Amino acid sequence: MAAVATKAFWSQPDPDDPLSQALQPPPNESPEDRAARIRQQEDAIRVSKEIDDEIAIAKRAYERRKKAIKILLLGQAESGKSTTLKNFQLAFSPQHFHKERSAWKTIIQLNLIRNIKRLLEVLQEEWESSLQTTTPASIAKGKGVAGRTPTSPGVRFSTSPLTDNHRRIRMRLSALLPIEDELMKKLLPDGAAAVKDVCVRAGSGWKGILTALSANTSTLGPVTPAKPQLQLVSAMKGGSNPSSRPGTADAAKFKDNPTAVLAACKDDIVTLWEDPIVRGVLKKHNVRLQDMPGFFLNDAGRVAAMSYEPTDDDIVRARVRTLGVEEHHFTMESGALPGTEWYIYDVGGSRSVRQHWIPYFDDVQAIIFLAPLAFNLTLEEDPKVNRLEDSITLWREVCTNALLAKTTLILFLNKMDILQATLASGIRVVKYVPSYGDQPNDITHVTKYFRDKFRGYHKRLSPKARPFYWHETSVIDTRSTAAILVGVREGILRAHLQSVNVI
Ligand SMILES: Nc1nc2c(ncn2[C@@H]2O[C@H](COP(=O)(O)OP(=O)(O)OP(=O)(O)O)[C@@H](O)[C@H]2O)c(=O)[nH]1
Numbered sequence: 001m002a003a004v005a006t007k008a009f010w011s012q013p014d015p016d017d018p019l020s021q022a023l024q025p026p027p028n029e030s031p032e033d034r035a036a037r038i039r040q041q042e043d044a045i046r047v048s049k050e051i052d053d054e055i056a057i058a059k060r061a062y063e064r065r066k067k068a069i070k071i072l073l074l075g076q077a078e079s080g081k082s083t084t085l086k087n088f089q090l091a092f093s094p095q096h097f098h099k100e101r102s103a104w105k106t107i108i109q110l111n112l113i114r115n116i117k118r119l120l121e122v123l124q125e126e127w128e129s130s131l132q133t134t135t136p137a138s139i140a141k142g143k144g145v146a147g148r149t150p151t152s153p154g155v156r157f158s159t160s161p162l163t164d165n166h167r168r169i170r171m172r173l174s175a176l177l178p179i180e181d182e183l184m185k186k187l188l189p190d191g192a193a194a195v196k197d198v199c200v201r202a203g204s205g206w207k208g209i210l211t212a213l214s215a216n217t218s219t220l221g222p223v224t225p226a227k228p229q230l231q232l233v234s235a236m237k238g239g240s241n242p243s244s245r246p247g248t249a250d251a252a253k254f255k256d257n258p259t260a261v262l263a264a265c266k267d268d269i270v271t272l273w274e275d276p277i278v279r280g281v282l283k284k285h286n287v288r289l290q291d292m293p294g295f296f297l298n299d300a301g302r303v304a305a306m307s308y309e310p311t312d313d314d315i316v317r318a319r320v321r322t323l324g325v326e327e328h329h330f331t332m333e334s335g336a337l338p339g340t341e342w343y344i345y346d347v348g349g350s351r352s353v354r355q356h357w358i359p360y361f362d363d364v365q366a367i368i369f370l371a372p373l374a375f376n377l378t379l380e381e382d383p384k385v386n387r388l389e390d391s392i393t394l395w396r397e398v399c400t401n402a403l404l405a406k407t408t409l410i411l412f413l414n415k416m417d418i419l420q421a422t423l424a425s426g427i428r429v430v431k432y433v434p435s436y437g438d439q440p441n442d443i444t445h446v447t448k449y450f451r452d453k454f455r456g457y458h459k460r461l462s463p464k465a466r467p468f469y470w471h472e473t474s475v476i477d478t479r480s481t482a483a484i485l486v487g488v489r490e491g492i493l494r495a496h497l498q499s500v501n502v503i
């Protein structure tokens with residue numbers, strides 16, 4: 001937009017121009033009217049200049065983006081897209097990565113709270129499923145709570161090995177649950193807190209919200225060491241004894257301060273998680289918390305400490321479900337072309353959000369497609385669908401898509417560590433994939449079998465020849481992933497420079 005001229009444009013009116021005539025000051029303008037008119041004109045000039053500046057900034061950003069390298073991360077939910085992004089940032093833009101450390105601290109605390117919540121749910125299920133009512137026959141057999149024998153018919157009792165102490169710990173740890181609700185409300189004000197994972201909406205500025213929150217909570221003092229859990233439980237529930245409970249301000253303080261509440265609950269968390277009876281109950285209910293995304297119970301003593309600071313490894317392992325498409329812009333801090341601008345688009349992978357991927361297809365140089373070889377698992381959003389089958393279907397769609405005909409495809413056969421553990425536990429591929437036949441059930445043969453499938457589809461379905469790379473990855477392992485990403489970066493750069501005829 002052209003700036004409004006700063007010179008008084010009514011000084012030489014053009015008698016033939018109606019606009020110029022209309023802008024003339026009235027013939028008998030008072031000094032006050034004149035001052036007001038000049039103020040208005042100055043305001044108009046200022047607004048116009050601001051608009052010009054904004055347009056110039058947007059134009060520069062557009063030019064920068066046009067020249068930048070753009071990568072789209074694709075794959076089903078939980079395939080490891082966001083984890084790959086974090087590895088990218090850690091390897092090539094570490095300053096940027098470390099700036100976000102405090103936002104991740106809250107996510108990791110939330111992950112731990114979710115682990116505990118799941119553990120408490122299983123204990124509750126155990127209590128409910130083991131409740132029995134005494135009958136004369138059961139009294140005769142001496143059935144009852146460990147060490148206690150019911151004496152009259154019609155009394156409800158539990159046959160579970162869990163004790164009253166487990167109940168007390170459970171009650172104290174329930175102080176963590178309102179914290180989760182509060183934090184989720186801040187992260188997702190429009191709901192969706194009911195889903196299993198911690199999730200964030202793309203473009204909602206969630207890292208900024210969490211960084212601010214973390215800065216606030218770190219200035220709050222620790223919870224009083226004497227009887228911290230009781231004080232907390234009382235504060236979170238509003239308390240029953242006014243003389244022993246902290247005031248409402250304290251309750252609000254605890255609600256907003258996951259660090260303080262977790263620190264107060266730390267010993268209980270560790271005790272519960274390490275308790276052999278609890279482990280037995282988990283086994284009986286067929287629940288392996290270790291397989292939960294964002295599993296931090298093994299690190300509870302560290303993560304729940306008042307002085308907790310996340311390590312790089314913690315950040316990479318933290319689980320946040322992506323909703324929508326997140327754009328990450330960063331400048332390469334090292335490598336062949338330092339200073340190159342990169343945009344990485346990290347999408348949500350569950351079925352209901354995949355339609356958001358398409359607008360990005362015609363503007364990216366490379367796609368990193370994450371395909372865990374989870375031959376024995378089903379989708380969380382549709383338990384009838386096998387995960388690996390879903391990955392293959394998605395891969396076929398990507399290979400066929402005409403908009404992606406020139407896009408470099410990089411396939412990550414991810415979660416190799418999990419595949420290794422699955423095969424080691426004796427689970428046989430042929431049970432889920434009959435065409436696997438009687439081939440050896442080891443990592444080399446299984447990986448080759450599925451890799452050849454993916455490669456075959458790429459070859460058969462691609463509209464024309466294009467660069468294609470594949471890697472076996474465990475993106476949870478930052479060291480091995482960094483080495484792979486160096487190769488990926490060079491491959492993408494080379495393909496990009498060739499496409500713009502630089503080499
Ligand atoms: N063991 C293991 N876990 C992994 C690996 N890659 C990712 N994970 C874990 O799997 C979970 C899901 O990873 P994400 O990177 O959040 O998955 P995503 O593809 O971004 O998922 P959505 O955002 O829901 O689409 C996280 O808890 C990760 O820590 C891997 O190679 N091995």
Ligand SMILES: [Mg+2]
Pocket residue numbers: 081082083320321322346347348
């Ligand atoms: Mg994600």
